[in-house]
Amino acid sequence: MCGIVGAVAQRNIVPVLIEGLRRLEYRGYDSCGVATVTAAGPQRVRSVSRVAELDEQVRTAHFEGVTGIAHTRWATHGAPTVNNAHPIFSRDALAIVHNGIIENYEALREMLRAKGYEFVSQTDTEVIAHLIHSLYKGDLFAAVREAVLQLAGAYAIGVVHKDQPHVVVGARAGSPLVVGYGEGEYFIASDALAIAGSANRVSYLEEGDVCEISLEGVRIADRAGNLVTRESRDVQAYGGYGDTVDLGPYRHYMQKEIFEQPRAISDTIPALDEAFDPVLFGENAAEVFEGIDSILILACGTSYYAGLTAKYWLETVAKIRTDVEIASEYRYRESVPNPRSLVVTISQSGETADTLAALKHAQSLGMEHTLAVCNVATSAMVRLTEFTFLTHAGREIGVASTKAFTTQLVGLFILAVTLGKLRGHVNAEQEAGYLKLLRHLPAALNGVLALEPQIIAWSEEFARKENALFLGRGLHYPIALEGALKLKEISYIHAEAYPAGELKHGPLALVTEAMPVVTVAPNDALLEKLKSNMQEVRARGGQLYVFADADTHITSEEGIHVIRMPEHYGLLSPILHVVPLQLLAYHTASARGTDVDKPRNLAKSVTVE
Numbered sequence: 001m002c003g004i005v006g007a008v009a010q011r012n013i014v015p016v017l018i019e020g021l022r023r024l025e026y027r028g029y030d031s032c033g034v035a036t037v038t039a040a041g042p043q044r045v046r047s048v049s050r051v052a053e054l055d056e057q058v059r060t061a062h063f064e065g066v067t068g069i070a071h072t073r074w075a076t077h078g079a080p081t082v083n084n085a086h087p088i089f090s091r092d093a094l095a096i097v098h099n100g101i102i103e104n105y106e107a108l109r110e111m112l113r114a115k116g117y118e119f120v121s122q123t124d125t126e127v128i129a130h131l132i133h134s135l136y137k138g139d140l141f142a143a144v145r146e147a148v149l150q151l152a153g154a155y156a157i158g159v160v161h162k163d164q165p166h167v168v169v170g171a172r173a174g175s176p177l178v179v180g181y182g183e184g185e186y187f188i189a190s191d192a193l194a195i196a197g198s199a200n201r202v203s204y205l206e207e208g209d210v211c212e213i214s215l216e217g218v219r220i221a222d223r224a225g226n227l228v229t230r231e232s233r234d235v236q237a238y239g240g241y242g243d244t245v246d247l248g249p250y251r252h253y254m255q256k257e258i259f260e261q262p263r264a265i266s267d268t269i270p271a272l273d274e275a276f277d278p279v280l281f282g283e284n285a286a287e288v289f290e291g292i293d294s295i296l297i298l299a300c301g302t303s304y305y306a307g308l309t310a311k312y313w314l315e316t317v318a319k320i321r322t323d324v325e326i327a328s329e330y331r332y333r334e335s336v337p338n339p340r341s342l343v344v345t346i347s348q349s350g351e352t353a354d355t356l357a358a359l360k361h362a363q364s365l366g367m368e369h370t371l372a373v374c375n376v377a378t379s380a381m382v383r384l385t386e387f388t389f390l391t392h393a394g395r396e397i398g399v400a401s402t403k404a405f406t407t408q409l410v411g412l413f414i415l416a417v418t419l420g421k422l423r424g425h426v427n428a429e430q431e432a433g434y435l436k437l438l439r440h441l442p443a444a445l446n447g448v449l450a451l452e453p454q455i456i457a458w459s460e461e462f463a464r465k466e467n468a469l470f471l472g473r474g475l476h477y478p479i480a481l482e483g484a485l486k487l488k489e490i491s492y493i494h495a496e497a498y499p500a501g502e503l504k505h506g507p508l509a510l511v512t513e514a515m516p517v518v519t520v521a522p523n524d525a526l527l528e529k530l531k532s533n534m535q536e537v538r539a540r541g542g543q544l545y546v547f548a549d550a551d552t553h554i555t556s557e558e559g560i561h562v563i564r565m566p567e568h569y570g571l572l573s574p575i576l577h578v579v580p581l582q583l584l585a586y587h588t589a590s591a592r593g594t595d596v597d598k599p600r601n602l603a604k605s606v607t608v609e
């Protein structure tokens with residue numbers, strides 16, 4: 001993970017670098033720093049606090065410069081201390097910021113120690129700093145090109161040297177880096193968003209590229225050392241930034257994003273005449289979809305739970321065999337590839353390293369038909385797949401995924417019905433019914449959001465707990481999983497989810513009066529079975545907190561607390577049922593006073609494996 005930004009200009013560039021870091025905090029936020037360069041050497045300010053605090057420090061110190069690099073970190077090698085925060089120096093002559101992991105850093109460190117270099121941090125980054133320093137003979141661009149040939153692993157770097165105070169050199173392999181073009185000033189960044197506003201145009205560097213930005217312009221060399229040009233695009237293509245950062249009446253972005261779900265879903269549902277048409281996924285999707293015989297879904301975290309939910313829809317509606325795999329497992333295990341399978345990757349960011357690697361792994365095994373369900377049109381995942389379904393959640397800032405999840409579910413449901421139609425399992429009447437359900441969904445969600453005051457009352461009790469169980473069955477088991485992930489991720493309460501029928505096979509041993517058991521209770525075919533599982537909990541004194549569809553007629557009684565949901569919403573019920581779980585996690589975390597939008601140890605975009 002980590003975010004990097006660099007700039008060369010004829011004005012004080014520090015405010016631009018700090019603003020860039022603020023926009024890159026989604027990539028990690030356990031420490032940050034900025035360096036500018038003068039002929040006397042690089043100077044830096046670093047902090048183990050947030051970018052807002054770094055901003056205070058640079059203002060107080062009147063820290064300025066026309067050439068600089070900056071970094072927001074998600075620690076991999078070395079604890080999040082000031083000493084390990086980037087920029088990292090080599091002999092007070094060179095400074096570097098780095099995103100990624102250098103796999104051969106131990107061997108390089110021994111080689112550099114033998115040359116007399118001292119290591120003062122625990123980072124793998126320091127080996128790159130000393131390596132470039134050792135190769136520097138008056139041309140930073142040349143030294144970096146030579147150095148990267150010795151690096152194994154993933155990196156995006158930005159480097160400055162005191163002898164070239166108007167030059168920043170960048171390089172990338174495995175981690176993204178863009179070059180930005182402004183009016184007589186140039187930038188590098190992990191994400192175009194970081195420099196939108198200062199740069200007018202951006203180019204994505206390709207694997208192995210090294211770039212030099214200076215007051216004279218930009219030079220890019222490919223891995224073989226040839227000077228190349230990379231296509232540039234208007235930075236507006238990467239979307240604006242300003243409007244999305246306004247919190248409005250909300251206390252946190254997560255709360256705002258939960259309440260944006262009706263709008264996000266309505267934006268994601270296609271126009272009436274396009275609904276369930278394969279063309280939604282790409283030009284020749286109909287032809288390809290007709291030839292597939294199974295689905296393989298690859299994703300991580302919340303996106304994986306969207307995949308688990310989709311399996312029920314794909315097998316029920318489209319009658320197509322569907323496997324769902326955690327990307328970080330699939331990429332390293334031996335599997336039996338099926339070239340007639342459609343590989344579906346699900347990702348909010350489209351930059352998740354494990355999901356991208358799993359996709360490439362599937363492609364390398366001969367599975368050429370791929371579809372990304374993704375929220376970022378310009379992401380690596382969208383560029384790598386044959387077909388795309390774009391969710392229109394809008395920028396999601398809170399680390400905990402909310403509107404990205406529910407819009408993914410909408411996209412996956414549309415995929416299931418589209419395939420069902422093509423395969424002759426959905427008739428016109430059923431199609432009209434599904435369309436009606438989809439179109440009414442934003443209004444139905446508003447009904448669920450209105451339950452917030454009741455959920456706040458529960459959250460005050462949950463805030464005093466250290467453990468919670470979540471139960472669901474069938475289509476709602478993945479929703480229980482997602483509810484538990486939301487709670488643990490932002491409130492730090494230990495939470496586990498089980499299919500309710502599994503309770504008696506072990507986890508029931510945990511149930512006492514102190515254990516809250518959150519139960520997802522839709523009025524579906526499994527309701528009576530679920531009620532029996534609830535009795536198993538009550539018989540052991542467990543406290544049930546039940547989100548029950550109105551037509552289940554489950555009511556509050558001793559040890560059973562009930563919040564009544566709207567009436568059962570059929571196959572799209574999971575999209576309604578996840579919302580109170582998001583609100584419960586949000587208000588519980590809020591009551592515990594955690595940093596809801598930036599929970600400890602996490603990052604929004606997980607770009608390392």
Ligand code: AGP
Nearest residue numbers: 301302303347348349352400401
């Ligand atoms: C969920 O709240 C988390 N932020 C996390 O599990 C996330 O869903 C996962 O890292 C995958 O991210 P992606 O959707 O961007 O690929």
